[in-house]
Amino acid sequence: MKKRFLSASHNQYYFVIIFSFLIIFILNSLTPYVADDYSYAFSVATGERIESISDIIKSQYEHWHSWGGRSIAHFLAQLFILLPKFYFNILNSLMYCAFIYLCYRHALGRTHSYRPVLLILLHVYFWIFLPVYGQNLLWLTGSCNYLWTTVLILLFVLPYRDNLEKNITAHKSFLFMPLLFLNGILAGWSNENSGASILVLLILYFFYKKYFLKVKIELWEIVGLIGFMVGFFLLISAPGNFNRLDEYNVSSFNITTMINRIYNLLSFYFRIGIIFPIIFTLPLLFNKNDKDILLVAYPLGALVAVFSMIVSPTFPDRATMIAYTYSGISLIRVLEAYKGKHILGYFGFDTMKIKLIALFYIIMVFSITSILPSFKNIVEVGLKASYRVEYIKRQRESNNENIKVGLVSPHNKHVGFYGLSDIRSDAEVWPNPYIAKYYSVENIVGIDDASWWPSNIEMIESLISDK
Structure with a gap:
């Protein structure tokens, strides 16, 4: 019976995807323009109403020089504000489904089975734990800055993630490397703490592959890295980043400020939604038969994403989305790794088992009480x-x-x-x-x-x- 419940059919799996699209589409349709949406209806360069793609390009050129380097996200925001809101509602709902699928795919790998329970668990996890769910996933400007860029990042990292499970020695597709290079630029040019986390993970990836796995670095891996570095450079080198610091009292940055920021960042990192999957990862890491590098990579990505904000004057809740993304992936991967195993058995005890179904229903109760x-x-x-x-x-x-x-x-x-x-x-x-x-x-x-x-x-x- 348990096997039947956890082994999903294709129909159940795709039903979850379609149903989630309809729900998020309704939520998008009920979300009006607010705050920055109105600002980005006008050109940063001229102050006039945006009326064409060329207006957006000129606006983002000035935006890069005067305000910040997130040109990809804000190009998308100005494009969607130019178009009727219906188009954003549709495309943002599709992007949300892509986001959930990519989290699922990162957790379970290339040969994943169809498990609607785990897919639903991802929806529930983000619904409960994302601090500002509406800002990240429904607000037009916020979605472009966080949801859309996170999808670009997860898509870019996917070949590297798959390569850790099964070495990809060649890609026959002629378009693969150019597309990976382009995706690398877009992912690097996303937002600051997301880019910093990927940069660190890529460095560790190449180090791990060369010195631990002792296998050859492939051309496609280098091409992707170069693309990412180009995008990340364009993001962090924008003159607007430094101009914007004038709005904050950065001259007061001292040891006391540093200690306060470290304390605040630790409080972010140890929120239950982020730390919960990591706690359950520890027994697996102590077991010599379960050396899964990905169980280390995603929590490490969450750590870097949070602590890279130590140099930032502000750290809004919506900027934690990438950290919760890594932790959501870790949660699903850990649950899959624990399937049918004893938790404390890894430490010599055989009296307790993870009850995936019980855990699922407990979280569902919390979720339902907040849904209405x-x-x-x-x-x-x-x-x-x-x-x-x-x-x-x-x-x-x-x-x-x-x-x-x-x-x-x-x-x-x-x-x-x-x-x-x-x-x-x-x-x-x-x-x-x-x-x-x-x-x-x-x-x-x-x-x-x-x-x-x-x-x-x-x-x-x-x-x-x-x-």
């Missing part, structure tokens, strides 16, 4: 944001150039709005000027007055009538 409140808040925020946009448009058509609107206040981390700047009470404070400019009005201010909002039924009726 989260969906409720996502729907409420989506409804209010949509009503507010239509209200702004009606006021504009009535020649009212100074508009007051109610504030949207999400309280759940799964909401794309959560933790981001909504419309402020001061018309001059960001992001108000960009929101006003986006909707072609003079001023927009927010008022913290619950009576401004009609009932949900009235908002729905208003939105239907406006259509």
Whole structure:
């Protein structure tokens, strides 16, 4: 019976993928533009509305010089804001499914079986443990910065990961090396702590292969590394990175600051979502029959991703996504390695077994208790944001150039709005000027007055009538 439960059919496996796509598509559709989305509707170079691909290229050239090196992520953000939101909803949902699949693929390898339970467990893991789920996976600018770049990274690292299990001596495809080189540039040009973690892992990969496995380094491996280094150089060498430091008091960086940052980073690393898979890795590492280098690589990647932020003035929760990605992969790989084995048997005890099914149901209970409140808040925020946009448009058509609107206040981390700047009470404070400019009005201010909002039924009726 256990074997039947853990051995998934193709149909069950693909059903999970399709169902997860539909759910995340609904969540994307309920997530409005917020904060930086409005800023990136305009060119960094000219301040004018983005109207073409060439406008985006010019904008990102200036962005690279004046603000930061994440040109790939912000190119995508400006492209999606240029297009109708529906296209982003579809493509971002597909990208989320690709992200889950690549985590699954990294955990189980090239010859993986079809296990819907483990696939579902990945969804549940990220739902529970990602600190700002909505910012990473639903918010347009946040998704481009973290979800999309993480997919590029996982895709780039995949051949190297597979090569540790089964040596890839040659690739017959003529396109493989050019595509790997291009993927390397895009992965390196993603974001700072993700790139730093991959750089360290690649260095250790080549060291391990040459001095422990004592096998030849293949041309494709070097080509991929060169591509990655090109992209990473473009990321960290951007003049905008150094210009932006002027906004922070970096001159105060001293031993006390360093100790505080180390303490804060340790608190990030030892969050249960990151440390949980690593704890269960330890018994496997002490067993001489289970020397799995990948059980070391992914936790190490999480460690580097967190501690590479020690030189950064800020470390927002959304930047931990790559660390949680590595730990999610570790969790699935560890569970697969423990399948049918005794936990404490590795230390000489035979009295306890991992109960994968029990663990799955425990996590599912925690997940379900958060799903309904989260969906409720996502729907409420989506409804209010949509009503507010239509209200702004009606006021504009009535020649009212100074508009007051109610504030949207999400309280759940799964909401794309959560933790981001909504419309402020001061018309001059960001992001108000960009929101006003986006909707072609003079001023927009927010008022913290619950009576401004009609009932949900009235908002729905208003939105239907406006259509």
